Amino acid sequence: MLFRPQYTINTIYNLDPKQLKEIGIKAVFSDLDNTLIAWNNPNSAKEMDDLNQKLKANGIKLVVISNNNAERISKVLNPYGIEFIAKARKPLPTGINEELKKLNLNKDEVMMVGDQLMTDIPAANRAGVKSVLVEPLVKTDKWNTRINRFFEKFIFAFLKMRKPVTFKETLQNG
Incomplete structure (x- = not known):
């Protein structure tokens, strides 16, 4: 299903690199706002840097697809040396496919993490990579994201009819 995440976890910061390696992940693609940093506080990047270092130490590359x-994006990421794709056009898989090709990775070696059912999850599912939905870091959004959040309520209700979407501290099937 287009909007059903393959996995859920409460925050990207609880991803376990050892578990990721066990399932064959070589790269984590991530949304930026409300996934890695609070959208309204671009200086909240310490945790992002720690995650990047933890992943890197385990041979896993972090790339932002936004x-x-x-x-x-460069204002936030350049000080940390994190690569990115800007204007990725999610929910289209364009940015994900571009980075897959650039890194010469197979689809099953990549996981896309994001906080939006309307953009991040469909992009990942269309690209054929593992999709991971996280809870937004903050409960507010930019004006354009608020529109998506409105429609997400209906999608969550539909998904809940089939199987509830829940968030825990460890990676679990969505």
């Missing part, structure tokens, strides 16, 4: 513009 619909934001390159100027906004």
Whole structure:
């Protein structure tokens, strides 16, 4: 299903690199706003850097796939040396497919993590990579994301009819 995440976890920061290696993950693609950092506080990047270092130490690459513009993303990521794709056009798989090809990785070696059912999860599912839904880091959103959140309520209700979407501290099937 387009909007059903393959996995859920309460926050990207609880991903366990050893578990990721066990399931063959070589790269974690991640959304930026409300997944890695609070959208309204681009200086909240310490945890992001710690995660990047933890993943890197385990041979796993972190790449940000965002619909934001390159100027906004580079201000946050360049000090940490984290690569990114800007204007990724999610929910289309364009940015994910571009990075897959660039890194020469198979689809089963990549996981896309994001906080939005309307953009991140469909992009991952369309690209054929593992999709992971996290809870947003903060409960507020930019004006354009608020529109998506409105429609997400209906999708969550539909998904709940089949199987509830829950978030825990460890990676679990969505």
